[in-house]
Amino acid sequence: MTNNLGPFTTRRRVLGGLAATGATAGLATGLGTRFAQAQSSAPLKLGFQLHRTGIGAAYGRWYERTTKAALKAVNEAGGINGRPVEVIFEDDGTDAARGPQVLDKLINQEGCELVFGPLFSNVVMATAPRAAELKIPYLVCSETHSVAAGKLNRWTMQPGITDVKSQVRAVAPFIFDTLGKKVTMIYPDYAFGYDHRDFLTQAAKEAGAEIVKLLPIPVTETSFTRYFAQIPRSTEVIYHVMVGPGVLTFVKELGEFYGSNHPKLFGFIDSLEAVNIDTPSLSFLEGTHFWEGDCRYAQPDETEFDKAYRKAVGVNDQGAAINDPKEISTYAHMFSCWETLYVIKAGMEAADYKGPQDRQKFVEAVEAMSDMPASMQHPQGAKRFNGKTHQVFGHQNISQVKDGRLVRIERTSIDAGLYPDETDYTKMSF
Amino acid sequence: MILLLDTTPAIAGAALAVAATVLLGAWAGWVPQFRAWRLASWPGTGAWPSWAGFAALVFLLSVGRFGPHDPLGNLLPLTVWTVIWVAMTAAAALLGDIWRPIAPWRGPVRLARRLLRRRGGVGLSRLGHWPAVAGLFAIAWYELISPAPSDPAGLARMVALYWALIFALAVLEGEDWLDRGEALTLYFRLTAKIAPLWRRREGTRQVLHIGVPGAQIVAMAPLAAAEVAFVTLMLAIVSFDGLSETFFWLGQLGVNPLEYPGRTALMGVNSAGLLAAWALTTALILGALAASGHGAARGPVGGGRAPLLLGFLPIATAYHISHYLVTLLTRGQYVFTGLNDPFERGWSLLGINDHWASFGFLSDPRDVMLIWSAQVALIVAAHVLAVLLALRLVPGGLRTHLPVGLLMVGYTAFGLWLLATPSIG
Numbered sequence: 035m036t037n038n039l040g041p042f043t044t045r046r047r048v049l050g051g052l053a054a055t056g057a058t059a060g061l062a063t064g065l066g067t068r069f070a071q072a073q074s075s076a077p078l079k080l081g082f083q084l085h086r087t088g089i090g091a092a093y094g095r096w097y098e099r100t101t102k103a104a105l106k107a108v109n110e111a112g113g114i115n116g117r118p119v120e121v122i123f124e125d126d127g128t129d130a131a132r133g134p135q136v137l138d139k140l141i142n143q144e145g146c147e148l149v150f151g152p153l154f155s156n157v158v159m160a161t162a163p164r165a166a167e168l169k170i171p172y173l174v175c176s177e178t179h180s181v182a183a184g185k186l187n188r189w190t191m192q193p194g195i196t197d198v199k200s201q202v203r204a205v206a207p208f209i210f211d212t213l214g215k216k217v218t219m220i221y222p223d224y225a226f227g228y229d230h231r232d233f234l235t236q237a238a239k240e241a242g243a244e245i246v247k248l249l250p251i252p253v254t255e256t257s258f259t260r261y262f263a264q265i266p267r268s269t270e271v272i273y274h275v276m277v278g279p280g281v282l283t284f285v286k287e288l289g290e291f292y293g294s295n296h297p298k299l300f301g302f303i304d305s306l307e308a309v310n311i312d313t314p315s316l317s318f319l320e321g322t323h324f325w326e327g328d329c330r331y332a333q334p335d336e337t338e339f340d341k342a343y344r345k346a347v348g349v350n351d352q353g354a355a356i357n358d359p360k361e362i363s364t365y366a367h368m369f370s371c372w373e374t375l376y377v378i379k380a381g382m383e384a385a386d387y388k389g390p391q392d393r394q395k396f397v398e399a400v401e402a403m404s405d406m407p408a409s410m411q412h413p414q415g416a417k418r419f420n421g422k423t424h425q426v427f428g429h430q431n432i433s434q435v436k437d438g439r440l441v442r443i444e445r446t447s448i449d450a451g452l453y454p455d456e457t458d459y460t461k462m463s464f
Numbered sequence: 465m466i467l468l469l470d471t472t473p474a475i476a477g478a479a480l481a482v483a484a485t486v487l488l489g490a491w492a493g494w495v496p497q498f499r500a501w502r503l504a505s506w507p508g509t510g511a512w513p514s515w516a517g518f519a520a521l522v523f524l525l526s527v528g529r530f531g532p533h534d535p536l537g538n539l540l541p542l543t544v545w546t547v548i549w550v551a552m553t554a555a556a557a558l559l560g561d562i563w564r565p566i567a568p569w570r571g572p573v574r575l576a577r578r579l580l581r582r583r584g585g586v587g588l589s590r591l592g593h594w595p596a597v598a599g600l601f602a603i604a605w606y607e608l609i610s611p612a613p614s615d616p617a618g619l620a621r622m623v624a625l626y627w628a629l630i631f632a633l634a635v636l637e638g639e640d641w642l643d644r645g646e647a648l649t650l651y652f653r654l655t656a657k658i659a660p661l662w663r664r665r666e667g668t669r670q671v672l673h674i675g676v677p678g679a680q681i682v683a684m685a686p687l688a689a690a691e692v693a694f695v696t697l698m699l700a701i702v703s704f705d706g707l708s709e710t711f712f713w714l715g716q717l718g719v720n721p722l723e724y725p726g727r728t729a730l731m732g733v734n735s736a737g738l739l740a741a742w743a744l745t746t747a748l749i750l751g752a753l754a755a756s757g758h759g760a761a762r763g764p765v766g767g768g769r770a771p772l773l774l775g776f777l778p779i780a781t782a783y784h785i786s787h788y789l790v791t792l793l794t795r796g797q798y799v800f801t802g803l804n805d806p807f808e809r810g811w812s813l814l815g816i817n818d819h820w821a822s823f824g825f826l827s828d829p830r831d832v833m834l835i836w837s838a839q840v841a842l843i844v845a846a847h848v849l850a851v852l853l854a855l856r857l858v859p860g861g862l863r864t865h866l867p868v869g870l871l872m873v874g875y876t877a878f879g880l881w882l883l884a885t886p887s888i889g
Contacts, residue, residue: 129612131729254715277722308827
């Protein structure tokens with residue numbers, strides 16, 4: 035069977051090609067040169083903590099694809115510091131207890147220089163202390179505010195994706211100024227929902243808007259209509275961040291409850307990541323708004339970088355896999371793996387990274403980063419890294435569902451997502 | 465996506481269909497003849513297929529040990545948990561016992577006993593099928609509850625250990641002990657009992673038979689106590705595997721399914737849950753049999769007379785297949801990508817690439833409906849067959865068949881609810 039991606043090059047084949055080049059050079063110039071060549075071009079191994087199985091598997095599948103595509107691009111452009119790069123993927127089962135074990139294995143058995151890639155915050159929170167113990171750079175792709183809130187450590191950084199707090203603050207002006215000032219929030223009744231509740235409530239206070247009702251929904255709920263009856267009539271905007279298998283029922287029942295005459299809706303695409311929104315059961319979403327990290331649908335003004343990135347990861351203009359247009363990618367989030375790998379490359383090159391002895395220098399080099407222009411390294415857009423809080427900031431996209439497609443109607447500035455520092459990791463010891 | 469389908473009518477309809485079968489069968493006395501015919505025969509093949517199985521095992525262990533770390537890229541976990549545990553179960557339910565010839569012990573055991581000049585046994589056979597019950601529990605625990613059942617290196621160690629243990633015991637006791645004491649051998653023998661095709665040894669020849677599904681069961685001797693335990697464990701395993709992933713179960717444990725901590729944190733409670741599910745399944749089935757005035761009521765279970773229990777064999781198999789149908793359709797694809805490049809060397813033995821596996825069908829309402837329909841059909845068919853078998857095995861009126869019939873109706877609804885309720889699976 036063939037598909038439109040062309041022959042896929044595995045990491046080993048990428049490495050094989052580079053190694054063969056080295057060997058030929060060695061043969062031509064004698065043994066001494068060959069030894070030097072072998073030493074300087076030994077592959078640089080990076081560990082990826084992958085949610086291959088368990089509840090994070092739908093994300094893990096795309097995080098792996100994205101990382102492999104980025105790895106291919108990095109190696110084709112000469113690797114890191116001239117050395118070929120190898121990424122060792124290790125499944126953590128999306129199991130918090132296995133997180134630290136996977137880190138140990140990647141470092142001590144596989145000889146990786148650092149570890150990156152986890153999304154689920156329970157895994158991140160369980161693994162980060164072990165990374166600090168072993169003094170291993172740990173670069174997460176999680177959106178968790180815990181990094182910037184100072185709950186982690188000097189070795190843990192989030193340079194590839196913005197945190198929830200920044201996302202909520204950046205989109206809040208649009209919600210309050212364009213959609214309405216009286217907001218009812220519907221959110222799952224646990225930490226993820228509380229983050230949204232707290233950050234939006236704070237933003238509302240600052241903007242002179244009003245949260246007229248908070249509607250936490252028990253996480254095991256499967257029927258939602260009785261909660262909708264509690265939405266005040268004065269509500270101008272419903273802000274919803276439901277996640278999990280119940281979300282489709284949630285949207286369907288919300289549509290049945292309101293019909294065509296409903297308040298404005300603003301949601302986070304996290305609810306419908308990897309879900310096709312162009313289906314009859316989700317037609318209620320037509321005209322409603324979503325936050326997107328990266329735009330699932332190719333926009334008319336899509337940058338050349340996003341276009342090339344989209345192609346490299348094997349995703350079509352609808353955000354689905356090129357080889358299976360029914361399979362929607364986790365496009366809003368997965369750029370974080372691509373961008374994190376390029377931050378690793380930039381950090382290692384700035385630190386002139388040679389091996390484990392330079393791990394601290396690497397962290398310091400990343401901490402010294404600030405503006406990252408939109409480029410092939412940052413296809414989602416320009417970023418600004420805050421070395422003190424170990425958190426990156428960037429542009430957010432606000433999209434509206436039009437004819438079953440997500441069409442971007444606003445792109446926030448980097449400044450819109452900034453907030454005062456809550457910690458300074460650079461003052462902590464290594 | 466399944467949550468968007470209105471599954472309640474199908475569940476109710478399925479339960480009604482099973483109830484109607486009980487009533488019609490018991491009142492009208494209409495029960496089909498379970499006929500069978502001889503199809504063909506050929507000389508026996510000896511132990512060489514088990515040597516082929518042994519060679520495959522050695523290859524798979526080396527892939528597990530030295531191949532990709534990726535549980536979905538390594539042929540060892542894919543073969544154990546997708547090909548053997550799921551696909552071969554389905555194949556055995558259609559084609560008969562395809563495990564016994566290729567099970568990787570018989571040849572090596574025969575050779576070892578010849579070299580050691582060993583005859584006779586050490587009395588293991590006195591334990592009957594109980595070692596197989598223990599083996600099935602261990603396999604199920606490893607798959608359902610241990611933290612990383614698909615981790616290739618860990619699984620390679622476990623499989624090697626299991627093979628060595630069974631090998632040593634069979635060398636001590638003789639190769640015929642494999643049929644009694646090895647869990648997968650008993651598992652596939654029982655699973656294959658509903659197949660419309662089967663082989664039987666007649667002297668030195670293998671004879672192929674064809675018959676109405678269930679024809680083999682009608683001809684079976686009633687199950688021994690350990691076999692009863694084995695069948696109830698088979699039912700409990702799939703039921704608990706489904707249940708343990710539901711939001712309902714996690715809610716009972718006070719675990720937020722959207723912040724699922726992972727398998728490790730739930731090992732203790734799920735171990736207890738599996739045991740409880742087994743105890744409950746056993747109690748319900750034996751209770752229903754006792755209320756029918758058959759089976760357990762005619763003496764202790766150890767007496768081994770429980771003909772009605774044979775009716776539960778199709779149910780165990782159908783639940784297994786429908787429960788793992790989505791696994792088969794998703795991980796089954798990885799078997800091909802695994803074969804394509806078993807050692808992650810950039811090979812393309814089948815001419816496909818890493819992106820070949822695709823899961824878009826899981827978000828297509830029509831495909832999801834198709835899968836759900838197949839699951840409903842399988843479970844209803846199995847229950848109807850079970851009811852008919854019960855009526856054939858134990859003649860009697862409604863009074864006799866009502867307790868087991870009620871249990872079947874309830875179990876149908878429960879089984880389908882498991883497939884349709886929110887879960888983390």
